[in-house]
Amino acid sequence: MSEPYCHNEEGEYCFREPRIEDGLHIHSLIERSKPLDLNSLYCYLLLTDHFRRTCVVAERDGHPVGFISAYVHPSKEDTLFVWQVAVDETVRKQGIAGRMLENLVQRPGLGFVSYLETTVNPSNQSSRFLFESFAKRLRAPCTTSALFSEDLFGDTDHEAEILFRIGPFGSL
C-alpha cells in the first residue's frame, strides 16, 4: 500500500495515495490544467476517498503538484483505467507524470494489474508522449483504437477520445 503521508526532504517529490484534504488542491490543479475537463469538487473528494488506492498525488514541500485519477476497469479486472493526469505547469517536463504512473503500477496492492488503459485527445501531444514513453519503459506493446467519437460529445466542442491500451507488462 502507498503511504498517505510524505516524509520527504525540502524540494524533493514524494508520491502517495491521495487523502480527502487534497480534494480542494486537486480541483484547483485540474482547473488550471487545460485541456482537462473540470469535474465537481465532490467528484474529486470521492476519488480521494473511495478510489485512493488507485489514485496518486505527487507532493512537494507539503503541496500536491501532480495528480492521477484511475480505477480498476469494472469489466477487465487486470486493467487499470487512467482517467485524468495533471502536473502543475511550473514543474512539467521533469518526469513527474511518468513517476506517478510508475508509483501506481508498482503498488503491492495492484500486483494483479498487467494492462493500463487511458484515452488521449488527438491534439494532446504531451499526453501521447507520456503514455508512449511509459509503454517503452515497461517494454510493453501500446495499441490504439477509437473509443468516444467527437459526435458523442454533442455541440460541446470536445475532441474525440482515442483509447490507448498498454500491456501486458510485468514489474518495472
Ligand SMILES: CC(C)(COP(=O)(O)OP(=O)(O)OC[C@H]1O[C@@H](n2cnc3c(N)ncnc32)[C@H](O)[C@@H]1OP(=O)(O)O)[C@@H](O)C(=O)NCCC(=O)NCCS
Ligand atoms: C501531460 C502532462 C500530465 C505531462 O506531465 P509531465 O510531468 O510534464 O510529463 P513527464 O515529464 O513525466 O514526461 C513524460 C514523457 O513525455 C514527454 N513530454 C511531456 N510533455 C511533453 C511536451 N510538451 N512535448 C514533448 N514531450 C513531452 C517527456 O519528454 C517524457 O518523455 P521521456 O520519458 O521519453 O523523456 C502535463 O503536461 C499536463 O498536466 N498537461 C495538462 C493536462 C493534460 O493534458 N493531461 C493529460 C491528459 S489526461
